Amino acid sequence: MNDPIFIDVFLAVGLLLLCGFSLHVRDLFTGVVTFIIFGLLMSVAWVRMQAPDLALAEAAIGSGITGALFLGALRRLEESAPEYLAPAGPGSPVRHWLFDLGIGAMGLALYPLVTILVPAMLDGPPGLAGPVSEAMADAGARNPVTAIILNMRGYDTMLELVVLLLGWSGVCVLQGDLGRTDIQPATGELAVLGAFVRFLRHPGILVAGYLVWVGGDAPGGAFQAGAMLGGVGAIGLMAGGPVRPLFSGPGVRPALAAGAAVFLLTGLAMIAAGGNFLEFRGSRAAALLLVIELFSTVSIGLVLALLFAACTFPPHPPKGGAIAEGNS
Amino acid sequence: MPPPIILLKYLLLIVALVFFTAGTVGILRFPDLYSRLHALTKCDNLGLGFVVVAVALHAADGWLAVKLVLIWFLALASSATACYLVARAGLRAGQEPWKREP
Numbered sequence: 476m477n478d479p480i481f482i483d484v485f486l487a488v489g490l491l492l493l494c495g496f497s498l499h500v501r502d503l504f505t506g507v508v509t510f511i512i513f514g515l516l517m518s519v520a521w522v523r524m525q526a527p528d529l530a531l532a533e534a535a536i537g538s539g540i541t542g543a544l545f546l547g548a549l550r551r552l553e554e555s556a557p558e559y560l561a562p563a564g565p566g567s568p569v570r571h572w573l574f575d576l577g578i579g580a581m582g583l584a585l586y587p588l589v590t591i592l593v594p595a596m597l598d599g600p601p602g603l604a605g606p607v608s609e610a611m612a613d614a615g616a617r618n619p620v621t622a623i624i625l626n627m628r629g630y631d632t633m634l635e636l637v638v639l640l641l642g643w644s645g646v647c648v649l650q651g652d653l654g655r656t657d658i659q660p661a662t663g664e665l666a667v668l669g670a671f672v673r674f675l676r677h678p679g680i681l682v683a684g685y686l687v688w689v690g691g692d693a694p695g696g697a698f699q700a701g702a703m704l705g706g707v708g709a710i711g712l713m714a715g716g717p718v719r720p721l722f723s724g725p726g727v728r729p730a731l732a733a734g735a736a737v738f739l740l741t742g743l744a745m746i747a748a749g750g751n752f753l754e755f756r757g758s759r760a761a762a763l764l765l766v767i768e769l770f771s772t773v774s775i776g777l778v779l780a781l782l783f784a785a786c787t788f789p790p791h792p793p794k795g796g797a798i799a800e801g802n803s
Numbered sequence: 804m805p806p807p808i809i810l811l812k813y814l815l816l817i818v819a820l821v822f823f824t825a826g827t828v829g830i831l832r833f834p835d836l837y838s839r840l841h842a843l844t845k846c847d848n849l850g851l852g853f854v855v856v857a858v859a860l861h862a863a864d865g866w867l868a869v870k871l872v873l874i875w876f877l878a879l880a881s882s883a884t885a886c887y888l889v890a891r892a893g894l895r896a897g898q899e900p901w902k903r904e905p
Contacts, residue, residue, distance in 0.1 A: 667884055667887045667888070668884060668888060671880060671881070671884040674880055675880070675881075678877070
């Protein structure tokens with residue numbers, strides 16, 4: 476297969492330009508839209524670098540969910556503090572652009588250092604590829620990315636799940652209503668969106684399940700699947716409709732914590748079984764990793780959808796509207 | 804002379820490019836939100852459709868072609884929904900439809 480360099484040049488230049496625009500543009504909305512386009516181009520760049528795992532995560536989380544969160548935050552800002560949105564005076568001064576150009580030039584200057592000098596000094600390709608491929612036989616997953624994320628650096632991934640949980644707690648605190656999980660979406664006739672959700676939810680859940688299952692062998696895994704579920708959940712919450720009861724009620728908070736909790740408890744169980752904390756080895760490893768990933772997927776999807784709801788819908792439902800079932 | 808299947812693929816891609824170009828020109832040049840949306844969905848649906856058919860002809864096996872067509876159907880559904888939502892939001896925000904000057 477021929478490998479046209481101009482695509483890569485276009486991607487690199489386009490990414491730098493989009494980056495600059497999203498930081499320096501006067502209008503915040505344009506900045507957010509530019510950021511979303513940046514994420515999409517970035518995931519194409521990951522595909523070009525043969526990293527489909529990262530491409531999936533970037534498209535789903537970096538561009539999709541984060542973009543939706545930014546748009547939601549922007550809408551809330553419009554309602555509560557519009558003075559921050561009005562562009563005052565000219566855009567960013569030239570020196571900001573020059574500073575960013577300097578950073579970009581430094582990155583370019585580092586490129587030969589990283590690609591030529593460091594491998595020459597190390598006498599071989601840098602990194603942990605060798606040790607990882609040696610440990611793969613016992614890692615419980617045939618996809619090295621999944622083995623690394625869940626097994627070899629499980630601490631990191633477990634703490635990422637905790638960070639998501641903390642982020643959601645932070646939102647609850649900011650809204651002055653700790654533990655609020657009832658969602659009051661804007662009412663109105665969103666029949667078309669409702670039909671779209673009914674059309675989308677089953678394929679969406681199917682794709683999420685597939686992504687978790689395939690993560691052991693091929694690109695996929697809990698974060699990509701969770702982003703898929705989160706996306707379906709977010710659209711469902713926007714539409715009202717049958718998805719909504721899933722996001723309120725007594726089961727929500729245990730489900731939010733399930734990913735981190737199951738990860739932690741399974742890691743502790745490894746000590747009880749005579750091994751090391753968070754070290755999954757042998758014949759049980761694959762099944763344990765799958766269980767952790769399934770619970771993590773549900774938690775990630777739920778957190779992402781609730782974060783979206785928190786920054787999209789007003790914190791207190793308007794009086795006279797239908798009262799969502801509380802959680803008190 | 805390349806085999807006709809390759810010519811067909813190129814032809815489909817060129818037709819797709821025509822739709823994408825027309826849609827992009829429409830977004831840039833049309834006078835109001837609603838006609839721009841109209842232009843956008845045309846290039847999304849038809850342009851992407853022709854790309855999908857061309858790539859499906861290129862695909863190694865039938866399953867890949869089926870997956871590509873399914874992706875197109877998803878894009879159709881989401882672009883129709885998104886178009887409706889943007890138009891509805893525009894109408895609610897008081898965007899006047901463009902009318903020719905009398």
